[in-house]
Amino acid sequence: MHIAPAFGAEDMEVGRANDLPLVMPVDTECRFTAEVVPYAGVFVKDADDQIMDDLEETGMLYSRLPYEHSYPFCWRCHTPLIYYAMSAWYIQTTARKDDLLRANEEVTWYPGHLKHGRFGKWLENNIDWSLSRERYWGTPLPVWRCAQGHDHCISSREELSKLTGTDLSDLELHRPFVDEIKFACPECGSEAQRVSEVIDAWFDSGSMPFAQWHYPFENQDVWRQRFPADFICEAIDQTRGWFYSLLAISALMTDGHTCYKNVVCLGHILDGEGRKMSKHIGNVVDPWSVLNTQGADALRWYLFTVSSPWFARRFSQDHIDEVIRKFLLTLWNTYAFYTLYANIDGFEPREHHIPVEERSLMDRWILSELNLLVKSVTDGLEQYDAFGTGRQIADFVDELSNWYVRRSRRRFWKSEEDSDKVAAYLTLHECLLTVAKLLAPFTPFVAEEIYRNLAGERYADAPESVHLCDWPQIAEALIDPDLSFRMGAALKVVNMGRAARMVAQLKVRQPLDVVVVAVDVERQAALSSLADVVLDELNVKRLDFADSAADLVTYSVKPNYRTLGPRFGKNMPDLAKAVEQLDTTIVLKRLEADLPVKVAVQGVTHELDKDDLIVEAAQRTGFAVEKDGDVVVGLSTTLTPELAREGLARELVHHVQNTRKAAGFQIEDRIDIWVAGPEAVAEMLSQFEEYVRHETLGVGLSWGTEVEPAEGSYREELKINGLPVVVAVKKTDRL
Numbered sequence: 001m002h003i004a005p006a007f008g009a010e011d012m013e014v015g016r017a018n019d020l021p022l023v024m025p026v027d028t029e030c031r032f033t034a035e036v037v038p039y040a041g042v043f044v045k046d047a048d049d050q051i052m053d054d055l056e057e058t059g060m061l062y063s064r065l066p067y068e069h070s071y072p073f074c075w076r077c078h079t080p081l082i083y084y085a086m087s088a089w090y091i092q093t094t095a096r097k098d099d100l101l102r103a104n105e106e107v108t109w110y111p112g113h114l115k116h117g118r119f120g121k122w123l124e125n126n127i128d129w130s131l132s133r134e135r136y137w138g139t140p141l142p143v144w145r146c147a148q149g150h151d152h153c154i155s156s157r158e159e160l161s162k163l164t165g166t167d168l169s170d171l172e173l174h175r176p177f178v179d180e181i182k183f184a185c186p187e188c189g190s191e192a193q194r195v196s197e198v199i200d201a202w203f204d205s206g207s208m209p210f211a212q213w214h215y216p217f218e219n220q221d222v223w224r225q226r227f228p229a230d231f232i233c234e235a236i237d238q239t240r241g242w243f244y245s246l247l248a249i250s251a252l253m254t255d256g257h258t259c260y261k262n263v264v265c266l267g268h269i270l271d272g273e274g275r276k277m278s279k280h281i282g283n284v285v286d287p288w289s290v291l292n293t294q295g296a297d298a299l300r301w302y303l304f305t306v307s308s309p310w311f312a313r314r315f316s317q318d319h320i321d322e323v324i325r326k327f328l329l330t331l332w333n334t335y336a337f338y339t340l341y342a343n344i345d346g347f348e349p350r351e352h353h354i355p356v357e358e359r360s361l362m363d364r365w366i367l368s369e370l371n372l373l374v375k376s377v378t379d380g381l382e383q384y385d386a387f388g389t390g391r392q393i394a395d396f397v398d399e400l401s402n403w404y405v406r407r408s409r410r411r412f413w414k415s416e417e418d419s420d421k422v423a424a425y426l427t428l429h430e431c432l433l434t435v436a437k438l439l440a441p442f443t444p445f446v447a448e449e450i451y452r453n454l455a456g457e458r459y460a461d462a463p464e465s466v467h468l469c470d471w472p473q474i475a476e477a478l479i480d481p482d483l484s485f486r487m488g489a490a491l492k493v494v495n496m497g498r499a500a501r502m503v504a505q506l507k508v509r510q511p512l513d514v515v516v517v518a519v520d521v522e523r524q525a526a527l528s529s530l531a532d533v534v535l536d537e538l539n540v541k542r543l544d545f546a547d548s549a550a551d552l553v554t555y556s557v558k559p560n561y562r563t564l565g566p567r568f569g570k571n572m573p574d575l576a577k578a579v580e581q582l583d584t585t586i587v588l589k590r591l592e593a594d595l596p597v598k599v600a601v602q603g604v605t606h607e608l609d610k611d612d613l614i615v616e617a618a619q620r621t622g623f624a625v626e627k628d629g630d631v632v633v634g635l636s637t638t639l640t641p642e643l644a645r646e647g648l649a650r651e652l653v654h655h656v657q658n659t660r661k662a663a664g665f666q667i668e669d670r671i672d673i674w675v676a677g678p679e680a681v682a683e684m685l686s687q688f689e690e691y692v693r694h695e696t697l698g699v700g701l702s703w704g705t706e707v708e709p710a711e712g713s714y715r716e717e718l719k720i721n722g723l724p725v726v727v728a729v730k731k732t733d734r735l
């Protein structure tokens with residue numbers, strides 16, 4: 001066994017325990033010393049071959065072969081390193097371990113397990129802080145030593161001035177200047193000079209809460225006010241770095257108190273495949289490439305909402321695009337919708353006041369949701385939950401855009417500025433302004449842009465920036481839990497109905513006869529109270545309720561012969577009979593919960609799992625059905641001639657709108673319309689003329705198998721529900 005106490009911590013420990021001498025044949029330049037005669041002055045790694053040659057020559061070499069083993073290298077320049085015993089200065093933190101542990105008890109960690117896990121264990125197994133560094137740059141260790149070995153630790157310029165008898169209040173406290181200061185040792189009178197070491201840079205960063213105020217020399221009041229800090233946020237590697245140095249110095253300075261109340265500890269960002277980003281692999285994403293193309297807000301929002309911050313995150317620029325599409329563009333389009341119409345109408349929110357209780361159901365609902373959002377985001381951020389609150393904001397913006405605005409569009413479009421239109425403007429303005437304030441910490445640039453345009457640049461008495469605004473107050477009176485519940489039920493049924501439509505491949509514009517919902521009594525009442533909303537959204541004529549889910553969809557369970565055949569062999573017919581007699585509802589529940597299903601065959605109980613049973617769903621004939629938990633929604637898919645005509649009318653409106661747009665008309669322009677198409681189109685128009693004109697701001701509407709559009713009209717040849725149709729439009733001044 002080879003032991004070298006001067007070249008490794010474990011060797012040193014064993015050497016000390018066994019009274020071995022400390023032989024140190026290497027100097028601080030890593031060269032052999034003069035005692036090692038043949039290799040004196042040679043860099044130790046360069047001597048390897050020569051040493052082996054010499055051993056071989058003297059017949060002392062047993063074997064010589066390459067041997068792969070781990071070895072320390074400089075992390076920065078990859079130079080091979082050696083462990084080297086040398087004297088150093090330490091802070092004896094182990095003597096104050098209880099203070100460290102006590103300070104940690106005052107801290108709230110996110111995630112919580114770090115407190116007594118990674119960080120707590122690190123404190124429990126505390127080792128003394130190796131304070132000194134053999135470097136030139138750094139804070140000089142303030143210890144002066146005389147030839148007799150008397151040490152003097154200097155605590156201030158004032159003390160140094162006294163000892164030297166010169167005014168050193170302007171002394172530059174770094175090397176080389178500080179090294180020129182010498183004084184007579186107060187104990188023996190011989191000259192004392194500063195030791196050569198500087199201090200570990202972690203000590204500087206850990207001193208921040210005190211050093212920034214020049215505490216305790218000055219600013220005791222400010223320091224007392226600001227200490228401890230509310231919050232610190234760094235990545236997981238700082239448990240042994242800054243989190244530790246800050247807490248340790250604070251605990252030593254204050255007898256066991258922390259300098260930060262809360263820690264949010266971040267996971268690292270990985271590449272798209274989940275690998276650590278490294279220059280070596282070449283998978284590092286240049287942040288500027290993201291900031292310059294997709295923007296800081298998109299990057300921030302992605303990082304906030306993809307997962308809790310302490311999980312390692314996979315990162316790829318495609319994910320950012322998704323965030324832009326799903327959230328930022330939805331928000332921006334909603335904001336753009338407001339500004340477009342508010343500008344057309346010259347709408348000024350401060351010139352109007354309509355009490356919320358006098359506004360429409362939709363307005364009251366979205367304001368209830370808004371205040372619920374303010375409440376949950378406020379609570380969540382108090383708990384440092386950026387992930388959950390970010391998702392809540394995203395959900396709200398989605399509801400605002402895809403439910404409130406979409407359902408309220410006509411209120412903004414109509415030409416007269418009645419109280420209903422004003423209420424819609426006021427409500428949307430309030431939502432956007434509040435969302436901007438909630439978003440300020442998440443997406444500071446978009447929030448600022450929206451805020452400044454809606455308020456900051458508009459009103460002299462409004463704060464100039466969203467970042468100078470007060471956090472939104474919760475208007476408890478506007479929270480209507482009953483309305484939120486009812487609308488929630490309607491939203492769910494509408495979303496499921498739309499999904500059913502997608503599966504049946506029926507366009508949303510095609511009206512259908514009935515939506516049948518199987519749901520509990522409470523939500524039946526909720527849906528009935530909002531029937532007009534549900535009918536309009538799903539474009540159906542009637543809302544019905546089923547007595548049970550089985551009215552819409554029934555399930556049958558059959559044995560899977562492929563897996564069960566080999567297992568049951570000739571008993572298979574008996575098993576099939578047993579499966580047939582199972583209660584389907586119970587079987588489905590157990591399979592959904594991943595629980596086995598029990599069957600008895602000839603007195604023996606067997607367990608069957610998902611793979612052993614084939615579940616078949618039979619939907620009610622003429623219906624497209626969606627099931628989600630205990631809610632089942634069925635949409636009738638049968639088209640009567642009346643429904644088909646109405647569907648065609650809606651399609652035509654859609655195409656006339658597109659033609660208007662293609663012609664470059666403004667949304668408020670009035671037009672004349674010509675429609676040429678087969679008999680079915682004419683038949684439809686004789687019934688729906690007024691509807692089509694009303695929807696498209698049409699003044700005149702002519703149709704037939706052939707028509708003569710006026711000179712200068714814009715014309716498009718189209719296929720509408722498979723029929724060849726020509727649509728022509730022209731602006732008119734007539735009303």
Ligand SMILES: [Zn+2]
Pocket residue numbers: 074075076077078079
């Ligand atoms: Zn190096």
Ligand SMILES: [Zn+2]
Pocket residue numbers: 146147148149150185186187188189190
């Ligand atoms: Zn002395």
